Amino acid sequence: xxxxxLIAVAAVLIAAGCSDSTxxxxxxxxxxxxxxxxxxxxxxxxxVAAGQVTFSWSTPSNGHxxxxxxxxxxxxxxxxxxxxxxxxxxLQAGTYQYHCxxxxxxxxxxxxx
Numbered sequence: 001x002x003x004x005x006l007i008a009v010a011a012v013l014i015a016a017g018c019s020d021s022t023x024x025x026x027x028x029x030x031x032x033x034x035x036x037x038x039x040x041x042x043x044x045x046x047x048v049a050a051g052q053v054t055f056s057w058s059t060p061s062n063g064h065x066x067x068x069x070x071x072x073x074x075x076x077x078x079x080x081x082x083x084x085x086x087x088x089x090x091l092q093a094g095t096y097q098y099h100c101x102x103x104x105x106x107x108x109x110x111x112x113x
Contacts, residue, residue: 034108036064036082041098041108048091050112055079055087064100066108071096 033054035042039062055066063081072094079087081102091112100106 034110036066036100038062039064039100039103039106041100041106044108045111046109047111047113050091050093052088052090053110053112055089057082057084057086059083063102064106065102066098067101069097069099 032048032052033056034044034046036055036057036059038059057064060083063083065079065081066087067078068075072092075096076089076091078101091110093112096110096112098108098110
């Protein structure tokens with residue numbers, strides 16, 4: 001019985017290590033937060049579970065937008081120009097592409113499973 005208890009504890013620890021610490025269901029421990037930084041989206045591409053994804057601005061000197069190019073179904077609303085704060089969108093399974101309307105070379109992609 002002692003070995004069975006150790007196996008059960010190991011299984012719980014392994015499962016806990018694979019969970020998403022953000023609480024957002026990021027699939028395989030991946031973050032569900034995309035940072036909108038100075039001329040970059042991080043991470044991109046990103047793979048997340050279906051549900052909520054948070055875009056978080058950390059650009060005090062430069063404003064950026066999230067402007068949706070493509071994705072399944074109805075796309076989320078585009079953001080205005082922001083330098084701080086967060087925007088949460090709900091995404092269904094599929095591949096989404098987006099960009100910053102101010103900086104055309106600033107592009108991102110999210111694969112939702």
